[in-house]
Amino acid sequence: MHIVEIGESTQQATAHALREAVFVQEQQVPAELERDALDPLCRHVLALDADGAAIGTGRLAPDGKIGRLAVRADRRGEGVGEAMLRRLLAIADDQGLRATYLHAQLRATALYARNGFVAHGPRFVEAGIEHRAMRRQPGAAFAIDDLQAAVDATVTLVHGARRALWLRSRDLDPGLYDHPEVLQALRRFATAGRDGRVQVLLQDAAAAQRGHAPLLALAQRLPTVFAFREADDAVDRAFAGAFLVSDGGGYLHRPLGHRFDGEAAVALPGRARQLERQFAPVWERSRLCTEFRALGI
Missing domain, CATH: 3.40.630.30 (Gcn5-related N-acetyltransferase (GNAT))
Known part of the structure; x- marks a missing residue:
């Protein structure tokens, strides 16, 4: 062809x-x-x-x-x-x-x-x-105004990831990471056979578990792909925002994690790398979510 x-x-x-x-x-x-x-x-x-x-x-x-x-x-x-x-x-x-x-x-x-x-x-x-x-529109950020816009941006970011996603959230954001289209995109990424990795950094792991977040059930079936930690340091726990970063160079950043408005880009690698570098040290000093082990995670 x-x-x-x-x-x-x-x-x-x-x-x-x-x-x-x-x-x-x-x-x-x-x-x-x-x-x-x-x-x-x-x-x-x-x-x-x-x-x-x-x-x-x-x-x-x-x-x-x-x-x-x-x-x-x-x-x-x-x-x-x-x-x-x-x-x-x-x-x-x-x-x-x-x-x-x-x-x-x-x-x-x-x-x-x-x-x-x-x-x-x-x-x-x-x-x-x-x-x-x-x-x-590569090379430019665009506004996210509501939940549906956040869902649409998230789906594209997950589909555009090559091998890694970094997700920071308070409690897996009910409405967003339990949306069927987002879960379908994550499932496709996780089963694509590319040795993909999704690192999920939570502010409140207990809330996600109490809410029976569907992403936890997906991670139970794909434990080699998904890893969960909870922010343990007092300064880290005070972080108010939430974001998703893709190694494809895109991101979705929400300044207030309990809201869905913010900004996103599908190809703005400089800003995506900034968020990834912000994520990495917090991930290293955060605790493993051992309470998820009963779920096989």
């Missing part, structure tokens, strides 16, 4: 045929919605197999919107969509676009989250299919 940018009318016709097969015939999108006036203005890519047959296509609009990402049915699950997405992001970088965005079908949000896109806003129906808006 290789990805090429479309430069000939014959390739454009091939892309349209593939889009029609996927969107119109398979997903029942009305044909008049699949084609639009933006097509001639967009940059298009094709994924070709070893024999030169088209197996996927996608496009980038002048305003940074990525769309019409389609993969032939018999070649799904092989990374074709992700390869095309990364090529389109490279084209966006070459064009100097500081941000990209898209409307993601719900079943594809994890793909985009792995590549730095953060969901925002409610679900909506487009061409009869449920979607969420997602955006990507």
